[in-house]
Amino acid sequence: MSDVQPLLYIDDIESAIAFYRDRLGFDVNVFGHDAEGRASTCLVQLEDARFLVSREPSFAGATGGGVTLYFHLDAPVDLYADRFRGADGVQVAQELTDQMWGDRTFTIRDPWGYTLLFSSVANSA
Numbered sequence: 801m802s803d804v805q806p807l808l809y810i811d812d813i814e815s816a817i818a819f820y821r822d823r824l825g826f827d828v829n830v831f832g833h834d835a836e837g838r839a840s841t842c843l844v845q846l847e848d849a850r851f852l853v854s855r856e857p858s859f860a861g862a863t864g865g866g867v868t869l870y871f872h873l874d875a876p877v878d879l880y881a882d883r884f885r886g887a888d889g890v891q892v893a894q895e896l897t898d899q900m901w902g903d904r905t906f907t908i909r910d911p912w913g914y915t916l917l918f919s920s921v922a923n924s925a
Contacts, residue, residue: 805843806869807852809859810912813839816853819911820844823887832856847874868915872903877920881906884918898922 810816817839821828824846832841832854841854849871873880881896884906893915894907903919910916 803850805850805852806867807854807859808867808912808914809855810853811855811860813842813853813855815911817842819889820853823889824884846871846880849873868917871916871918873918873920875920877904877906877918880918884908 808816817828817830820826821844827845828842829845830839830842832839834840840856841852844851844853849869851869878896884890885892889911891909892907893909894905894917896904896906898904899919899922902922904922905917905919907915907917
């Protein structure tokens with residue numbers, strides 16, 4: 801199966817792992833390490849959606865700002881919004897909103913400026 805896994809460059813990967821795993825409750829699997837054995841790349845997952853976080857210099861393109869990760873969830877977005885709202889380091893960019901295209905959305909920004917938009921079908925909320 802082919803898929804796309806967005807890659808976010810975050811130099812302070814230890815803080816990124818703590819944010820996504822410990823504060824937001826995502827699954828995090830570290831699979832890349834540098835010569836000193838420190839984490840350098842990890843897979844971050846929520847339900848079936850995945851993205852990569854790396855501090856490898858070769859991935860240091862644009863950071864923050866220009867990227868939005870859109871998570872279309874099986875579970876009602878309200879459940880995640882309640883969990884994410886109180887997490888340390890989370891900036892709520894848009895509260896729960898029923899969109900014209902039929903989804904209910906909730907949007908946050910991580911400490912590095914990346915936007916995470918979570919959605920589910922509006923009537924499943």
